[in-house]
Amino acid sequence: NAGVTQTPKFQVLKTGQSMTLQCAQDMNHNSMYWYRQDPGMGLRLIYYSASEGTTDKGEVPNGYNVSRLNKREFSLRLESAAPSQTSVYFCASSGGGVRGDRDYFGAGTRLSVL
Amino acid sequence: RKEVEQDPGPFNVPEGATVAFNCTYSNSASQSFFWYRQDCRKEPKLLMSVYSSGNEDGRFTAQLNRASQYISLLIRDSKLSDSATYLCVVNGRNSGYSTLTFGKGTMLLVSP
Numbered sequence: 001n002a003g004v005t006q007t008p009k010f011q012v013l014k015t016g017q018s019m020t021l022q023c024a025q026d027m028n029h030n031s032m033y034w035y036r037q038d039p040g041m042g043l044r045l046i047y048y049s050a051s052e053g054t055t056d057k058g059e060v061p062n063g064y065n066v067s068r069l070n071k072r073e074f075s076l077r078l079e080s081a082a083p084s085q086t087s088v089y090f091c092a093s094s095g096g097g098v099r100g101d102r103d104y105f106g107a108g109t110r111l112s113v114l
Numbered sequence: 115r116k117e118v119e120q121d122p123g124p125f126n127v128p129e130g131a132t133v134a135f136n137c138t139y140s141n142s143a144s145q146s147f148f149w150y151r152q153d154c155r156k157e158p159k160l161l162m163s164v165y166s167s168g169n170e171d172g173r174f175t176a177q178l179n180r181a182s183q184y185i186s187l188l189i190r191d192s193k194l195s196d197s198a199t200y201l202c203v204v205n206g207r208n209s210g211y212s213t214l215t216f217g218k219g220t221m222l223l224v225s226p
Contacts, residue, residue: 042216043216103160
């Protein structure tokens with residue numbers, strides 16, 4: 001009963017390095033999301049994919065790119081990491097285009113950029 | 115006005131107490147409302163959806179007031195295990211698609 005799986009769980013990067021956060025869901029959900037959570041800021045949407053083959057910017061997209069590889073997988077890429085991207089990143093998925101459906105979250109990736 | 119506003123707390127209550135949280139939202143067109151619970155260093159998890167008629171799940175009661183654009187969560191007979199941050203969540207507004215907007219959360223600390 002995996003749900004939403006994120007890798008890695010922890011990562012430390014140096015400024016300027018790149019990395020990709022992986023996310024996969026096994027619930028056959030159409031929609032997937034990437035959020036970041038910072039102290040005092042709450043959860044903020046970075047990018048989302050309403051359905052396979054589409055991606056859109058959320059509230060804080062700068063410095064990130066995403067790929068909806070297939071229905072199951074949605075990756076988040078940091079091309080040139082900056083200290084301001086130190087955060088906890090959560091991937092989530094939901095079943096429908098009408099947003100009455102709940103979001104199911106992965107366990108998170110704790111990223112530090114030095 | 116921020117999209118979803120909550121009192122950050124913390125609310126410090128003894129075991130057995132009743133505690134209530136409120137949340138206000140700015141988008142009058144919002145249709146879906148939720149309370150999520152987030153434990154320290156864990157992912158958010160759905161606590162309950164909030165329906166127009168109000169709904170109850172054991173010790174938890176959620177209410178929606180559309181006219182005043184606020185949502186409430188009442189916890190009765192608080193347990194130590196209720197200590198967490200409670201997130202108010204509202205479906206937001208993006209043209210052609212609606213995403214969820216999360217409040218910053220209200221922290222609850224239940225003490226023995």
